[in-house]
Amino acid sequence: MVGFLLALPPMVVLFFLILLPAFEAVKFSLGLVPEDNVAYASGLNVIRSNGPTLEVFEKLFASPFFQQNVRLTFFVSIVSVLILLVVAYVLALYARFGKGRLPSIIRTLYLVPMFIPTIIASYALIVFFGDNGLLEALLSRFGVPYQTIIRQDWGIIMGQVWASIPFAVLMLSSGLDAISDDHIEAAKDCGASFATILWRILIPLNIVPALIVATFTFIGVFGSFTVPYMLGPTVPQMLGVSMQVNFTAFRQPQTAVAIAVFSFAVCAVAGYIYVVATTRQNRSQQ
Amino acid sequence: MNYTWFLHSKPLRNSLTLILVLGFGAFLLLPLLTLVLWAFADRWFYPALTPQEYSLKWWGWIVGRNEIVKAAYWSITTAPTVTLLSALICLPAAYAFSRYEFPLKRVFYVSLLAANAFPKLGLFIAIAAFFFGLGLVNTFWGVVLVQLINTLVLMTWIPAASFSAVPRELEEAARDAGASPLRVFFTVTLPIAMPGILVAGILTFLAAFDEAQGTLVVGTPNITTLPVLMYSLVNSYPEPVGAVFSILLATPSVILLILSRRILLSGYLAAGFKGG
Numbered sequence: 274m275v276g277f278l279l280a281l282p283p284m285v286v287l288f289f290l291i292l293l294p295a296f297e298a299v300k301f302s303l304g305l306v307p308e309d310n311v312a313y314a315s316g317l318n319v320i321r322s323n324g325p326t327l328e329v330f331e332k333l334f335a336s337p338f339f340q341q342n343v344r345l346t347f348f349v350s351i352v353s354v355l356i357l358l359v360v361a362y363v364l365a366l367y368a369r370f371g372k373g374r375l376p377s378i379i380r381t382l383y384l385v386p387m388f389i390p391t392i393i394a395s396y397a398l399i400v401f402f403g404d405n406g407l408l409e410a411l412l413s414r415f416g417v418p419y420q421t422i423i424r425q426d427w428g429i430i431m432g433q434v435w436a437s438i439p440f441a442v443l444m445l446s447s448g449l450d451a452i453s454d455d456h457i458e459a460a461k462d463c464g465a466s467f468a469t470i471l472w473r474i475l476i477p478l479n480i481v482p483a484l485i486v487a488t489f490t491f492i493g494v495f496g497s498f499t500v501p502y503m504l505g506p507t508v509p510q511m512l513g514v515s516m517q518v519n520f521t522a523f524r525q526p527q528t529a530v531a532i533a534v535f536s537f538a539v540c541a542v543a544g545y546i547y548v549v550a551t552t553r554q555n556r557s558q559q
Numbered sequence: 560m561n562y563t564w565f566l567h568s569k570p571l572r573n574s575l576t577l578i579l580v581l582g583f584g585a586f587l588l589l590p591l592l593t594l595v596l597w598a599f600a601d602r603w604f605y606p607a608l609t610p611q612e613y614s615l616k617w618w619g620w621i622v623g624r625n626e627i628v629k630a631a632y633w634s635i636t637t638a639p640t641v642t643l644l645s646a647l648i649c650l651p652a653a654y655a656f657s658r659y660e661f662p663l664k665r666v667f668y669v670s671l672l673a674a675n676a677f678p679k680l681g682l683f684i685a686i687a688a689f690f691f692g693l694g695l696v697n698t699f700w701g702v703v704l705v706q707l708i709n710t711l712v713l714m715t716w717i718p719a720a721s722f723s724a725v726p727r728e729l730e731e732a733a734r735d736a737g738a739s740p741l742r743v744f745f746t747v748t749l750p751i752a753m754p755g756i757l758v759a760g761i762l763t764f765l766a767a768f769d770e771a772q773g774t775l776v777v778g779t780p781n782i783t784t785l786p787v788l789m790y791s792l793v794n795s796y797p798e799p800v801g802a803v804f805s806i807l808l809a810t811p812s813v814i815l816l817i818l819s820r821r822i823l824l825s826g827y828l829a830a831g832f833k834g835g
Contacts, residue, residue: 276659279651280667283711286648290686290708291673297692298685310692364583367576375580385587388816390769392789393805397590400597400798407593410606435587489675496678498772502790513680517776520684530688533681540678 295537302329302531316526329531339532341509349426349501349511350494353433354487360434361441361486366471368442369449387439395432395503399423402431424506432500437493441486448482449475481551488547492540512536597802617799621807630788634768637699637784641706641767642760648707649714650756656715657722671712682708683776690777702782705773710763717762721755722748758819765812 297307304322306313313319320328333339368380386394401407403423412419422428452475460470476483494500501511510518512532520529597603598617600610621627655661656668674682686705687696695701725748733743749756771786778787785808793801 274661276655276661276664279655279659280661280664281652282648283652283671283715284667286707286711287670287673290704291677291682294685294689295677295682297689301688307692310688313688313691371576375576379580379583382584382587385591388813389591389809390771390786390812392771392786393594393809394590396789396793396801396805397594399793400802401590401593405605407589407596407608410608413606414608435590438587492676492678496680496682498680498775503793513678513772516680516684520687520776521779526688526691529684533678533684536678536681540676540681544676 298530298537299534301527302534304328306527313526317524319527329527330535333528333531333535338509339515342512342515345426345505345509346495346512349429349433349505350491353430353437353494354490356430357434357437357441357490358483358487361438361445362483364438364442365445365449366475368446383442384439386436391436391499392503394436395500398428398432398435398504402428423504426506428504429501429511432504433490433494433497436500437490441490444482444486445479448479452478480554484547484550488543491543495540495543496536594802594805597798598806600799600802603798617803621800621803626783626788627785627804630783630785633699633702633778633782634784634786637702637706637774637782638764638768640703641710642764644703645707645710645714645763646756646760649711650718653715653718654722656719671715674708674711679772680776683773686773687776696777697779697781699782702774702778702784705777706767706770708773709766709770713762713766714759717759718752718756721752724755725751761815761819765815769808769812 301307301313303325304320305325306319306321320326320332322328364379364383368376368383370376371379389397399406402421404421406421406423409419409421422431456474457470460474465473496513497511498513498517502514502517505511505514512535516529516532516536519525519532596610599613599615601612601614601616603610652667656664683705686708690696690701690704695704729751730743730747733747734740738746768784769786771784771789774782774784775787775790778784785804789801789804789808792804
């Protein structure tokens with residue numbers, strides 16, 4: 274009981290700072306407007322109703338801007354996860370199995386983005402990869418034409434991958450480290466090639482860390498603001514940017530909150546897939 | 560036709576690896592290097608590869624700016640407050656997770672990740688809307704609370720792991736020698752767990768200090784911290800201003816993270832995800 278009481282304070286904070294606001298957001302997006310909340314009541318285009326209504330969402334889904342934004346957000350989130358998984362897996366494998374000085378350099382190098390706040394990283398990517406940036410200057414020396422991806426969808430993906438590398442490689446590496454050398458040696462003795470070992474042993478045994486990386490990166494990118502704000506196009510916007518603009522500049526808190534609730538729903542599905550996949554994996558191992 | 564023939568030649572394979580490693584290093588480091596060059600540039604016109612003239616004038620310019628002094632004030636008041644508050648809330652919980660069995664323990668432990676299970680900006684918008692009703696928007700405490708969210712998991716998981724790493728025999732020996740439980744905690748358990756707690760404190764401080772998104776949504780327009788100021792600085796001033804500001808802002812992170820790197824690498828992060 275002592276333990277329960279000691280562990281309670283962070284739970285209370287989570288309740289008041291996450292669950293309750295999320296619950297209030299769902300209510301607000303369903304047209305239930307608390308009149309004592311000045312920000313809600315004084316917002317523009319507020320839809321009020323006595324019972325729950327889907328009117329806010331119907332209006333939202335009918336907006337072509339929102340549809341474009343959703344498409345961009347899904348595209349960026351999914352492609353970022355896929356590229357990050359491939360890059361991080363290659364790095365983790367190399368750091369685990371490579372021999373010599375290079376792998377040890379990699380083991381330090383991949384941590385660098387952890388030291389740099391995202392907003393600074395985004396700015397650094399702009400001055401290097403952007404229009405008239407250093408990369409373009411370098412390439413022009415060799416007469417190579419250059420078309421920047423900054424301020425485009427691929428610019429956001431690049432920023433997300435850059436910033437997510439440390440977490441992804443750390444997770445995948447810790448999983449790979451847990452796979453014993455005996456296992457791999459045994460397979461080698463039987464004449465298995467590296468591709469077979471990778472496909473039949475390493476990837477299956479390391480599936481849970483990979484799923485953690487995929488889920489957390491997807492959710493992180495889906496709800497991001499800094500990277501798409503700095504590196505993405507002005508139109509369409511990712512949902513994080515769109516929420517912020519609706520909330521502050523457009524003074525449409527209900528629209529912003531409805532987009533937030535939509536993003537909760539999408540990420541809940543991602544979380545659910547992760548939970549189902551990991552429990553199935555745990556069951557099949559028993 | 561087999562396209563992988565070159566993989567069977569060792570020199571070719573080695574040089575391919577080297578190219579890939581160099582490419583990766585360039586992708587990570589060259590943008591940062593460009594930023595450092597910009598911070599010391601007076602004039603740097605495209606397509607020169609390095610600045611035409613170097614100077615420190617932007618450093619002097621930036622230090623005296625009124626808005627920056629104000630933002631620095633908010634940054635160095637909010638981040639330590641968040642760290643202390645987070646320690647008060649989470650350290651007892653960390654000890655409980657390490658030493659006691661209680662109902663819902665596993666659920667509590669995992670639910671600390673809740674903040675990461677939500678799309679961040681959606682959560683911040685929901686919080687800002689909720690804070691409006693409580694009069695917390697645009698206030699010091701509103702910003703402290705929104706920054707607190709990201710720190711709970713760090714401040715609980717890492718100290719919990721270091722409490723668990725304290726050898727029980729030492730505590731029992733102290734008890735046998737007649738020390739009270741409180742005395743054992745403060746003279747044996749706490750000192751041994753201290754490095755982990757310090758790392759948690761450093762990471763918590765940095766998480767709060769570098770937090771920009773939630774602070775932007777909840778704190779605008781009055782409580783503008785340094786990272787939030789960066790959003791407007793990079794759009795309204797020439798490159799050296801953003802670059803100098805970036806270096807000033809990144810310096811605390813780099814110093815503190817290098818100091819704590821050894822302990823970080825010992826796998827707290829991954830251990831936490833696996834459930835301690």
